[in-house]
Amino acid sequence: MCYAIPGLVKGFDGKHAIVDYFGEEKKALSELLDLKAGDYVYAQGGFVITRVSAEEAGKTLETWKDLFFELKEIDQKASRLSPWGAARYDHVRGLMERALSGGKLTQAEILGLLNIADPREQEFLLSAANHIRQEHHSNSCCVHGIIEISNMCAEQCHYCGISAWNTKIPRYRLSKEEILSAVQGAVDGHGFKALVLQSGEDAGRSVDELADIIRAIKKRFGVLIFVSFGEVGEEGLEKLYAAGARGVLLRFETSNAELFKKLHPGSTLERRLAEIRKAHELGFLIVTGALVGLPGQTQQDVARDIELAGELNVEMLSLGPFLPHPATPLANIPAPDMADLIQTLAVARFALPAQVKILVTTGLETLSPDARRAGLMAGANSVMLNVTPVDKRPLYDIYPKRAHQDDPLAEQITATIALLESIGRAPTDLSVGAG
Numbered sequence: 001m002c003y004a005i006p007g008l009v010k011g012f013d014g015k016h017a018i019v020d021y022f023g024e025e026k027k028a029l030s031e032l033l034d035l036k037a038g039d040y041v042y043a044q045g046g047f048v049i050t051r052v053s054a055e056e057a058g059k060t061l062e063t064w065k066d067l068f069f070e071l072k073e074i075d076q077k078a079s080r081l082s083p084w085g086a087a088r089y090d091h092v093r094g095l096m097e098r099a100l101s102g103g104k105l106t107q108a109e110i111l112g113l114l115n116i117a118d119p120r121e122q123e124f125l126l127s128a129a130n131h132i133r134q135e136h137h138s139n140s141c142c143v144h145g146i147i148e149i150s151n152m153c154a155e156q157c158h159y160c161g162i163s164a165w166n167t168k169i170p171r172y173r174l175s176k177e178e179i180l181s182a183v184q185g186a187v188d189g190h191g192f193k194a195l196v197l198q199s200g201e202d203a204g205r206s207v208d209e210l211a212d213i214i215r216a217i218k219k220r221f222g223v224l225i226f227v228s229f230g231e232v233g234e235e236g237l238e239k240l241y242a243a244g245a246r247g248v249l250l251r252f253e254t255s256n257a258e259l260f261k262k263l264h265p266g267s268t269l270e271r272r273l274a275e276i277r278k279a280h281e282l283g284f285l286i287v288t289g290a291l292v293g294l295p296g297q298t299q300q301d302v303a304r305d306i307e308l309a310g311e312l313n314v315e316m317l318s319l320g321p322f323l324p325h326p327a328t329p330l331a332n333i334p335a336p337d338m339a340d341l342i343q344t345l346a347v348a349r350f351a352l353p354a355q356v357k358i359l360v361t362t363g364l365e366t367l368s369p370d371a372r373r374a375g376l377m378a379g380a381n382s383v384m385l386n387v388t389p390v391d392k393r394p395l396y397d398i399y400p401k402r403a404h405q406d407d408p409l410a411e412q413i414t415a416t417i418a419l420l421e422s423i424g425r426a427p428t429d430l431s432v433g434a435g
């Protein structure tokens with residue numbers, strides 16, 4: 001199964017190629033200098049990432065032809081708004097209509113939705129979020145891969161199991177060859193079109209070395225690269241962009257500056273936000289978000305977290321639960337309930353601009369085996385699969401018992417595709433973000 005559908009280039013609008021997918025046209029920024037009308041391409045995140053031969057495209061399109069429309073129909077049915085809910089919960093319906101017409105929610109309105117406690121109203125909220133997702137993104141669901149290239153980190157984030165607080169865990173750093181081999185397995189072996197390279201703030205590997213690895217990947221593989229190496233500074237971001245990275249995954253973790261300072265010794269929210277803003281200015285796609293359930297965090301903070309993500313031009317929202325790790329200062333703080341996280345995702349779908357994708361994080365999946373389905377049915381439309389070599393995954397111990405930690409990649413893919421098909425989603429990136 002391929003993780004994108006090839007599209008046919010119909011023409012150009014400035015630097016954007018106009019790409020046709022079964023009669024639907026999307027725009028994607030092309031960096032392929034000799035791209036021309038009539039070429040087949042794969043696009044991800046609004047970028048044309050690679051060209052494919054007409055023969056290969058033909059084969060894939062043949063597989064997708066009927067399935068594409070069948071899945072859309074299943075999704076449309078599953079995301080219809082319940083008439084009883086719409087009639088009964090006028091306030092939620094009103095905010096949903098505002099979200100559908102591109103209007104903004106105030107922070108008080110976001111907070112109001114977060115505070116809904118009546119189970120039937122909550123149920124309506126989740127279904128309304130799913131309805132908004134379907135209207136804005138149709139049935140597309142991004143399936144990205146993540147490779148954890150190093151668990152070295154010099155920082156002391158209070159919630160993180162691979163922080164410097166953890167003196168017991170063996171540390172690793174994949175070599176350039178090991179990273180290229182993992183990329184090859186994901187791209188050539190399994191058809192991934194977008195990969196996140198992630199590590200702690202690893203002082204032992206310079207940005208120049210990271211840029212060199214990205215250049216080597218881009219030379220050999222048609223894949224969209226996101227980087228998640230913590231804060232690398234303006235110059236670092238420039239080097240990574242020049243090497244070919246096009247996305248940055250950097251969460252601000254909390255919009256509460258005081259809380260941020262407490263949890264991140266030696267760092268400030270201001271600096272983190274400046275880095276995210278700079279990344280956007282340079283042209284990176286932004287994946288950002290927060291942790292929910294942090295000690296000292298209020299619902300007001302969470303409402304502001306959602307609002308702040310929108311202000312940061314988020315392309316994909318990553319909201320994860322705080323999960324206690326025994327080797328950190330927050331070892332005894334309980335994790336939040338899955339239901340609270342799902343409600344937060346749903347509210348984010350109401351509050352964020354149409355094009356924003358919402359990720360079901362591995363952290364959320366760690367709270368419950370049902371979380372992936374629940375998140376996707378409450379406004380989310382993105383998942384990440386762990387592409388890290390299996391023997392290294394337990395060492396990327398950011399929190400205990402990570403979901404899918406021991407699942408071989410092929411098994412993760414089979415399970416993901418089965419779930420997506422059962423709810424009518426296509427593992428594609430053809431949503432408004434690609435337009």
Ligand code: SF4
Pocket residue numbers: 153154155156157160161162163164199200201230
């Ligand atoms: S959250 Fe990131 S920067 Fe902080 S300790 Fe963990 S790996 Fe390091």
